[in-house]
Amino acid sequence: MTLTVSLPDGSERTLPAGASAADLATSIGPGLAKASVAALVDGRLRDLSRTLPDGARVALVTRSDDHQDALWVLRHSAAHVLATAVRRVRPGAGIGFGPPIVEGFYYDFAVDEPFTPEDLEEIEARMREITATATPFSRRRVDRAEAEALFADDPLKLERLAEIPEDEPITVYENEPFLDLCRGPHVPATNEIKHFKLLNAAGAYWRGDENRQMLQRIYGTAFYTRKALKARLHQIEEAKKRDHRRIGEAMDLFSVEEEVGPGLVCWHPAGARIQMELRRWIEDLLARRDYEFVYTPHIANEALFRRSGHLPNYAENMFPPMVDRGPGSGAAAIRLKPMNCPGHCMVYAARPRSYRDLPIRLSEIANVYRNERSGTLHGLLRVRMLTMDDGHLFCTPGQVEGEIFTCLELVRTVMTTLGLSYRFDLSTRPHSGKRIGGDEVWDAAEAALVQALERSGLDYDLDEGGGAFYGPKIDVKFRDAIGREWQGATIQLDFNLPERFELEYIGTDNRAHRPVMIHRAILGTIERFTGVLTEHFAGAFPLWLAPVQVRVLPISDAQQDAADSVRDALREAGIRAETDARSETLGYRIRDGELKKTPYLLIVGQREANEGSVAVRARGAEKKQIVMTAGEFLARVTDERDSRALAP
Ligand SMILES: [Zn+2]
């Protein structure tokens, strides 16, 4: 008896019946057998020890810090080792969820007392004991009664067990003495997990539900190599230093006050300056690309959101209704808008449109309101009143490619100006569930997106089946200065809203047609984007974004008039300049300017005052000072501003 499997290179291999993925690896070569930690069997991640089904497509997953599947298996296994260690320190701990996540893993525990930093050290030490020896992760199928007996003393596990459908196999994984209800897969044995670190502990509601019990979540991370772990730990340290909430406080950019409400941002003058510059920049870029600007109401009759589908599908993210008690209102329910799309559809629908009017590009940098759970709110990154650089394009199917191309070009301009590296993900039609629009519509739309991407010469990854039911989309992911990846712009096709709002244009055939709608946000939300930029630049914003661009420091009172006139000349040219003539030492004032990350400090001593010159200290140039005339400096600084230079 034999079985045959196919490999990623298309070749086939025949093995004795009952052979496992590990046997397959061995049959190919000892090097591969040694390097493998799991296998993808017909696209599903499996233990190496699992028997292979006849006819399967098999790809061996080898140890690699660059491979998400390989990391997934390692980190999920590390989570089990964490739980094993926690049970040694707190034998009665209940066990919640313990998944791998993008940057590591966590496990939730029901314990009487929160974990202290000392607890984490002790737990990590126990983990090192457990991973010092090779205890296998062994998988076993059990029936429901057996599973109930195994987890009789852990109500959290029993709750999850009850949710496993009757027809789904129940499996447990054991790495002595720890037993977990788990689908797997895992690395072969505990000694695979060598390079790991526990990071922190925090309270987390069971299943993220504020009405359920509070558990204690321990976060950790794990890699295959020491180098990757070190790099990640360095990144975490850097991220702490760059935390936009810390920098925001130090630079007086914004605050989130308890009294105002969670997730609601007060922008202080310095932060508002950054926001204003971002808005002006985007508006300018859009105006050059023939966008029209509109303003639509922040509140609207909720019938509008019923029609758009937001209320049926998105109500939990919307704030509850207010009742309109005005005369003739019929006590209509009014809602804060969660998105701008319905308003923009109404602008489109307000008058008849012909193919000659298309494309119509509407833009609104607008506030939208989302009832995010308070536990998910985080500084500027997750807020409840968001400012979106929102835009909606209405075009004919034939214009889709050209419009997408322009959006991509806009993204490229924005990312390049800010010095951010980026990539694109194309998400295509979902495989299951109902879709809006026939196959021809999807074929044409997806082809247009691919064409636009290829015409731009941009690399992209394909997320097959990752699109929404109403259209395919392109997501932009960008990396910050410390290597973290962020979700950036989205360009989303929508066949649904034009249907719901019965949008039409009269075509060349004199008949009514549905336009295609494209939602696009380039920065996304200004709050989040500002938060990310603050961390990316560590507060050292490029000159054009810096709240204060130049500080002029007279050495003593005698030069204050000269300093003020330099400042006035700069202000005259639209440069944000101020004089710091405080009665502190020059050294103190220089340090203060450096701490505030001011791009330029100009020192005016008696010689400079006499000659009409300034001694320029550029940010990051350490103690280096260059003397130039005030006019030369003005030319340099206005040029840097106008070209949105990244330096200093
Ligand atoms: Zn598990």
Ligand SMILES: [Zn+2]
């Ligand atoms: Zn939209």
